[in-house]
Amino acid sequence: MAIAKSERLMNLALCLLGTRRPLSKRELRGSIEAYLEASGDDAFNRMFERDKDDLRELGLVIETVENLEGETGYLARRDSNRLPPITLDAEEAAALGLAAKVWQQARLAGAASGALQKLRAAGMPEAEDSYETHPSALEPRIPVHEAAFEPLMLACRDRRPVVFDYRKANAVRPESRQVEPWTLECWRGHWYLAGWDRDRGAERVFRLSRITGKVRSRAGAFTAPVPDVVTVRETVESWAGETATRTARIRLRAGCGYPLRARALSVREGADGWDELEIPYGHGLDAWLVEFGPDVVVREPADLRADVMDRLRAVAKG
Numbered sequence: 001m002a003i004a005k006s007e008r009l010m011n012l013a014l015c016l017l018g019t020r021r022p023l024s025k026r027e028l029r030g031s032i033e034a035y036l037e038a039s040g041d042d043a044f045n046r047m048f049e050r051d052k053d054d055l056r057e058l059g060l061v062i063e064t065v066e067n068l069e070g071e072t073g074y075l076a077r078r079d080s081n082r083l084p085p086i087t088l089d090a091e092e093a094a095a096l097g098l099a100a101k102v103w104q105q106a107r108l109a110g111a112a113s114g115a116l117q118k119l120r121a122a123g124m125p126e127a128e129d130s131y132e133t134h135p136s137a138l139e140p141r142i143p144v145h146e147a148a149f150e151p152l153m154l155a156c157r158d159r160r161p162v163v164f165d166y167r168k169a170n171a172v173r174p175e176s177r178q179v180e181p182w183t184l185e186c187w188r189g190h191w192y193l194a195g196w197d198r199d200r201g202a203e204r205v206f207r208l209s210r211i212t213g214k215v216r217s218r219a220g221a222f223t224a225p226v227p228d229v230v231t232v233r234e235t236v237e238s239w240a241g242e243t244a245t246r247t248a249r250i251r252l253r254a255g256c257g258y259p260l261r262a263r264a265l266s267v268r269e270g271a272d273g274w275d276e277l278e279i280p281y282g283h284g285l286d287a288w289l290v291e292f293g294p295d296v297v298v299r300e301p302a303d304l305r306a307d308v309m310d311r312l313r314a315v316a317k318g
Contacts, residue, residue, distance in 0.1 A: 022073025185232035
């Protein structure tokens with residue numbers, strides 16, 4: 001359905017841009033296959049008016065002209081729809097080059113490289129590439145391995161509701177979630193989606209690696225307002241114990257769990273191959289500790305230990 005509409009909009013835009021005189025509804029209907037297949041004049045009129053409004057919302061300037069016979073015609077003059085020349089200074093060019101390198105491991109790599117080539121062909125200045133000049137330097141990259149990333153990115157861009165199966169860390173089976181996606185955020189090497197959960201009637205954050213199966217788009221508009229700034233990072237951090245109010249004591253196998261060691265308030269090395277750490281304890285710490293599997297053992301508090309054990313049992317069952 002979305003592909004058919006995109007093709008229809010593209011065909012309408014090409015017709016309006018390619019004509020030297022205004023085209024009437026009758027002429028446009030005879031030129032675009034999708035309009036020919038419309039069941040009746042009313043269906044065609046509704047479709048055409050929606051498409052015209054969508055093109056205008058996308059930025060196409062469509063003029064309405066009345067001919068001598070009183071018939072209304074439409075056209076989009078090329079001079080009215082021509083973008084101004086793109087001018088970038090050296091710093092802006094460097095920022096775009098760096099952004100393209102960041103996406104080299106993602107499925108956006110081809111689009112990013114193609115966009116850079118077009119900008120350079122249009123006269124974008126060549127910025128000094130410190131990563132090529134110094135090949136030993138660290139190169140920033142954003143890993144994207146989850147199949148759900150691309151459909152969710154497009155859904156966020158197009159403001160389209162989605163449905164997917166999601167398995168929580170302590171759940172045996174995934175469950176279906178209906179979400180109005182707002183934005184994607186990468187935090188500590190994992191991608192998260194923030195959006196409005198229709199079933200729960202509240203904002204939720206989903207880790208993409210826990211989405212199973214395909215992400216399916218749904219028709220219709222969002223039912224909840226999209227906030228101006230979605231602070232997924234702050235929400236995820238609060239769930240992972242970053243805004244901790246207590247501390248926990250854990251035993252960690254020597255040579256393992258470097259993210260935990262980086263956050264530790266104190267580390268006491270043990271002679272038995274296990275170290276004892278004191279770490280901040282906040283909401284969601286149990287889910288994070290489970291990811292380290294047999295390399296971590298919770299000493300206290302008792303409620304954190306119980307939560308970790310419950311999650312491990314759920315994983316063992318599932």
